[in-house]
Amino acid sequence: MADKHLTDNLKGNYFSSERKDMKFLKGFTLIALLPLWAGYAFALYNGDNNNLSNCSLLILAFSLMNFNALCGVEKIENKALNLIAKMDGVLFFVWALVTVVQLLIK
Known part of the structure; x- marks a missing residue:
């Protein structure tokens, strides 16, 4: 059993044994x-720095x-989750790029 799990991990099938609750999460x-x-x-839009910081940290963690x-x-x-993941990925990388540019400008 352990040998099979080790060979699956060496082949790159890291998520093949993903549990059902992890898929839900x-x-x-x-x-x-x-x-x-x-x-x-x-x-x-409102200029609320406190909520902006909280949302940024949650976005980063998720x-x-x-x-x-x-x-x-x-x-x-x-398919719907796959589309949401791609959209969230684009938003995340644009957000990260804008954040880095803002830090360099200041």
Whole structure:
């Protein structure tokens, strides 16, 4: 059993033995990113630095939890979640680029 798991990991099948509750968590966090992005945009529009910071930290945490799905390395079986993951990935990389540019300008 341990040898089979080790050979699967060496072949690159890291997510082949992913548990069902972890798949639910991945889907939940991908869907939760959408209202977080909306909250970030609303806080940015209102100039609320406290909510802007809180949303940024949550976006960063949820995006790092799903980094393989956001980058396109891992494909999710559900087409809607796969589309949400791609959209969240684009938003995340644009957000990261804008944040780096803002830090360099200041």
